Amino acid sequence: MSALNYTVTDSTTMLRRNLRRLLRYPSMTLMLVGMPLVFLLLFVYVFGGQLGAGLGHGLNGGRAGRAGYLNYLTPGIVLMTVAAAVQGTAIVVAMDMTGGIIDRFRTMPIARASVLTGHVLASLIQTLISLAVVLGVAVALGFRPHADAVNWLAAIGLLALFTLALIWLATALGLAAKSVETASNTPMFLTLLPFLGSGFVPTASMPAGLRQFATYQPFTAVTETLRGLLTGTHIGSNALGAVACSLGIALASYLWARRLYNHREAR
Amino acid sequence: MTAEDVAAIEAVGMCKSFGGTVVLDNVDLSVAEGTVFGLLGPNGAGKTTIVRILSTLTAADSGQARVAGHDVLSNADRVRGAIGVTGQFSAVDDLFTGEENLRLMADLNHLGRTAGRRRAAELLDTFDLAEAGRKPVSTYSGGMRRRLDLAMTLVGSPRVIFLDEPTTGLDPRGRRTMWDAIRDLAAERVTIFLTTQYLEEADHLADRIAVLDHGRIVAEGTPGELKRRIPGAHIELQFTDPDALRAGERVLATASANWDDLILRVPNDGSVAALRRVLDQLDVAGVEIAQLSIHTPDLDDVFFAVTGHRSSDAAAVS
Numbered sequence: 001m002s003a004l005n006y007t008v009t010d011s012t013t014m015l016r017r018n019l020r021r022l023l024r025y026p027s028m029t030l031m032l033v034g035m036p037l038v039f040l041l042l043f044v045y046v047f048g049g050q051l052g053a054g055l056g057h058g059l060n061g062g063r064a065g066r067a068g069y070l071n072y073l074t075p076g077i078v079l080m081t082v083a084a085a086v087q088g089t090a091i092v093v094a095m096d097m098t099g100g101i102i103d104r105f106r107t108m109p110i111a112r113a114s115v116l117t118g119h120v121l122a123s124l125i126q127t128l129i130s131l132a133v134v135l136g137v138a139v140a141l142g143f144r145p146h147a148d149a150v151n152w153l154a155a156i157g158l159l160a161l162f163t164l165a166l167i168w169l170a171t172a173l174g175l176a177a178k179s180v181e182t183a184s185n186t187p188m189f190l191t192l193l194p195f196l197g198s199g200f201v202p203t204a205s206m207p208a209g210l211r212q213f214a215t216y217q218p219f220t221a222v223t224e225t226l227r228g229l230l231t232g233t234h235i236g237s238n239a240l241g242a243v244a245c246s247l248g249i250a251l252a253s254y255l256w257a258r259r260l261y262n263h264r265e266a267r
Numbered sequence: 268m269t270a271e272d273v274a275a276i277e278a279v280g281m282c283k284s285f286g287g288t289v290v291l292d293n294v295d296l297s298v299a300e301g302t303v304f305g306l307l308g309p310n311g312a313g314k315t316t317i318v319r320i321l322s323t324l325t326a327a328d329s330g331q332a333r334v335a336g337h338d339v340l341s342n343a344d345r346v347r348g349a350i351g352v353t354g355q356f357s358a359v360d361d362l363f364t365g366e367e368n369l370r371l372m373a374d375l376n377h378l379g380r381t382a383g384r385r386r387a388a389e390l391l392d393t394f395d396l397a398e399a400g401r402k403p404v405s406t407y408s409g410g411m412r413r414r415l416d417l418a419m420t421l422v423g424s425p426r427v428i429f430l431d432e433p434t435t436g437l438d439p440r441g442r443r444t445m446w447d448a449i450r451d452l453a454a455e456r457v458t459i460f461l462t463t464q465y466l467e468e469a470d471h472l473a474d475r476i477a478v479l480d481h482g483r484i485v486a487e488g489t490p491g492e493l494k495r496r497i498p499g500a501h502i503e504l505q506f507t508d509p510d511a512l513r514a515g516e517r518v519l520a521t522a523s524a525n526w527d528d529l530i531l532r533v534p535n536d537g538s539v540a541a542l543r544r545v546l547d548q549l550d551v552a553g554v555e556i557a558q559l560s561i562h563t564p565d566l567d568d569v570f571f572a573v574t575g576h577r578s579s580d581a582a583a584v585s
Contacts, residue, residue: 008379013374017360024362095563100356104419107322109348110375 007111014118021092022126027169032088033130034189036081037137043077043200044141051201059202061231067142070132074138074145074214075227079219080132083190085127086170091176093119094183099163116171116261123167124160131159145230155229158242162222165173165246166190168253175260198227218245273336275300275427275458280330280506283316283482291327292318292482298475301456303449305490307463307569313482314462315355318431321460322352335427351425353416355432365391366400366414372422379526387431390418394448410441417448427458434468444473448533466569470494479575486573497572502545504531505558518543518552535561 022029043051045064052060052069060068079244096102096115105115135143147155170187177183194200197220203211214220221241228235276298276390283291298304301501308314319325321334323343324415332339335349340514359368369390373383391400399407404415413433420428432448434442453459455552463469469476478486486493504522506512507530515531516524522533535541542561549556 009373009377013371016374017371020367021360021362100354100358101360103354103356103377104352104358105323105349107350107352108322108375108423109344 007113010114011117011121011223012112013112015092015121016206018031018092018118018122019190022122028088028091029126029130032079032084035084035132036077036126036134039080040073040077040134040138040141043073047127048073054201054205056202059233061144061146061233063144069137070143071145071231073200074135074143074228075223075230076194077157078129078131078226079136079162079199079223080191080194081130082127082166083161083187083193085130086123086163086166086190087184087187088126089119089123089167089170090174090177090183090187091180092123093171094177094180097175098178098180112262116257120164120167121170123170124163127163127167128160131163145231151229155226157221158225158229158246159247161243161250164249165250165253168250170255172253172257172260175257193217194223198223218242218249221245274298274333275302276304276332276334276460278317278321278332280328281320281327282330283313283320283325283327287385290482291320294479296477296484298458298460300458302474303453303459303472304479305460305461305463305476306471307466307469307476308479309464309570312479315431316482317479318352318354318429318460318462322350322429323347331348333407349425350427350429351420351423352429353413353420353431353433355435357412357416358368358407359412359415359419361405362403364401365396365407365411365418368404368415368419369422373378373418376423377411378422386422387584389423394418395444408441410437410444412443413437413441414448417445419451425457427460427517430459430461430501432462432464435464442468467565476507478569480570480574486569493569494564497568499507500534500536500564501562502533502535502542503560503562504556505529505560506531507555507557514552514554515549518548518554537543 048066048069049153052067052072054064055068055072061071062068063071086115093116096119102115124154139145169190173186174183177186196210197203197217198214199219203214203220206214216239221238222245224238225235225242227233274297276296278294278296281291281294281296282289294303294313294317296317306314306317316325320327321332321339323339323346334346337345337349340345344542360371363371366387369387370383373386376383378386388400389499391397394417396411396415396418399411404412407415417430417433429542433449434445437445446468449459449461453472459470460474461472473490474495476488476490477484504515506515509526509529512524512526512529516522519531519533522531524531533545535545546559573575
């Protein structure tokens, strides 16, 4: 078998291993998908009526009040789902790296890339399932996207790309962490970013300093693009920004993670 | 080259420092194919660092090492294809069953589905884990985990096996089982590189032993050669008063007295005959002793003999 074949075979083995581990440790996945769901319910039913009333026309997908706010909020919650799910990536990567098994893998003649590839692919599958669950709940609550097939495809593509970027970032954070506890904390800031952007309210309503940060941070470009694709709001230059940010984060994080993985020294 | 003159492990001038602390200082090693090599030393002597360098996990700062005929740096993947490593830290997946762990190893060794399953079942049997094979590893005892760990190392049928302190933390029964497993491997002419803190263990298992102290090899030889250098075996006789001690000292010419503790130390090979001789001599002379204890040489004695100082953690050594 060629080296490439081994890379595929070994990565598949590692993917199967990681998916099986996720099934054996379901409480983590449930907790991580539970968090965006709690925020979805909280913001729709507690704050939704008031916030919906303050939304400009054209942001609420043509519906008033709480229903309009649900339409506005869902893309933000979707990105929060991604941010929450990748905390799990950092945790499982750190669990592997701080345990003895990684040294076993590294003394075996397996494709070097397969350990991280297995983690990334498993996390991607886990996150996409979480996204389907959260979107399903949003629809059940009354979220009504009016996207056509092309828009859906673009939305799924963007989500997959952004998810991949955050997974690589979380993988690097998991590799950099000295303990599993640290790894479960460092990616937490990601779940705050939808708040400090256009995930929950339009950035225009924020005070000057915060507004500038919120307008230009990566989550906002991705949120705005996703919102536009799903509910028909204005996208403009955000599409380019979203793709560029995702690619940038993915590439930088991938290189960082690879460096950390290859240069890992004795405990 | 023929099989007989191939060294399975050959290292020359290995040096390694971590942040200014010298961990390995010019270590040379040679292990003949099909033999068991014991690397003996206390915690912090550098044993694990040597295993990590030879198993391609860490690069030495200088020096060369070849394992199974391949350079550990330039040909790491070839080395990995020939070795198996059971480290000090348990390298098993806690969320999996024993069987799943072994099958994972079979997949990573590209054994194929049928052959992999057969190998996993075989190893579960060999290591007395067949019954526990379908239970999650998190429910295993320390000894079972070690056995599974070793079984996982063997899935790919490695020609050179590194065992880093394979029995540390095991109870006596677990240690016996592990020793049996290692002996079985040695019988199959697999080359075994074993590190240990216990002289007894190296003595039982190894064909050759090297003693490592502060990153340097301070002695090397067969267990017999090494033990001859140790004057540690002796009987200690405890007396109740100085007069009895004086009388005992007169009877036993080779003894040395400790007047503060009223102890007489008699060099002795630990055999029953030699012990009876000492007691007979004391009996004939009518010397009363309060207590008697037999001391067999341990790692600390080896250390004292070859380095002139005690190993730093003598208390942890049995």
